Amino acid sequence: SVVGAWDEDRVASQIQPYFGAWLGMYMVNTDDLNNIFNRSRNATNYSMDNFLPVVPAAGLSFGVAYSRLHVGLNAGYQLLDGSDIAKAQAWKVYSSYKYQVIPIDMSIDVAMLPNESPINLLLGGSVGVGLVGIKNPYYQVQSLDGSNNITYYYLENSWNYTNALLATAYVGGRINLARRLNLEGQLGWRVLTSDEMDLGKVGGIGRRETETYDSTNTLVDRTIGPLSLNLSGAYVRADMRWTFASEQEKEENRAASRSLEMTQRLAMLPRVRHPD
Numbered sequence: 001s002v003v004g005a006w007d008e009d010r011v012a013s014q015i016q017p018y019f020g021a022w023l024g025m026y027m028v029n030t031d032d033l034n035n036i037f038n039r040s041r042n043a044t045n046y047s048m049d050n051f052l053p054v055v056p057a058a059g060l061s062f063g064v065a066y067s068r069l070h071v072g073l074n075a076g077y078q079l080l081d082g083s084d085i086a087k088a089q090a091w092k093v094y095s096s097y098k099y100q101v102i103p104i105d106m107s108i109d110v111a112m113l114p115n116e117s118p119i120n121l122l123l124g125g126s127v128g129v130g131l132v133g134i135k136n137p138y139y140q141v142q143s144l145d146g147s148n149n150i151t152y153y154y155l156e157n158s159w160n161y162t163n164a165l166l167a168t169a170y171v172g173g174r175i176n177l178a179r180r181l182n183l184e185g186q187l188g189w190r191v192l193t194s195d196e197m198d199l200g201k202v203g204g205i206g207r208r209e210t211e212t213y214d215s216t217n218t219l220v221d222r223t224i225g226p227l228s229l230n231l232s233g234a235y236v237r238a239d240m241r242w243t244f245a246s247e248q249e250k251e252e253n254r255a256a257s258r259s260l261e262m263t264q265r266l267a268m269l270p271r272v273r274h275p276d
Helices: 008-014 036-041 247-268
Strands: 016-027 054-066 069-081 099-111 119-135 140-144 150-154 159-176 181-194 206-213 219-226 233-243
Touching (some): 069 119, 099 159
Antiparallel strands (some): 016 054, 069 099, 159 181, 206 219
């Protein structure tokens, strides 16, 4: 008979926990951040270039390895980015306008070659959430009800966080630096997007989508849409991972040690001469 490859006890005995640290550079689509004033005010004279197109990030990873499969939990921090707004006074906004990202995701990658290969090829991906913190630049925002009545909200220059969808797909390589130490490199694409940016107590920011006027040029209808956020882009990342021994490896090492000890004891016994 053939024993199933996914036998529960067998799989459990071959699982290897690992932990590591990673460092990467992420391209960021900054259009939504730079055009936040255009899109929210439906204007064309508020454009800016306030953010870097490439930003570093770093973090930790924890997971398990089984055969050629690695499954892990990754958490990190994408460096704070943004400079002061030069025309803040003229635009009637706060000068400090910055953002940061805290990525948390579950990843899975599979090696294309046997584990003992000194250099391996990888295919992988991840899914999770990116906590995008934006330091609110607005003095105030306004809210319209169905009758076009306006309510004003005055805001502080404080941090507000939006839960953005985070997903990646990547190809890469893994180098065995030592028996349990691996260096993994990734080149891929990160999706980081949210339908609506959150400003805390006032909720999401809206933008005017359509407006309808009557023959006297009086506003009779207005459609407000959410101000979405898309920070997606390509990235490159390096992971240094230490993999612990599986229960099967530990048992094999213990058996080898007992065998060696027994051999050494037998070698130390005095030899008995037998008569011819």
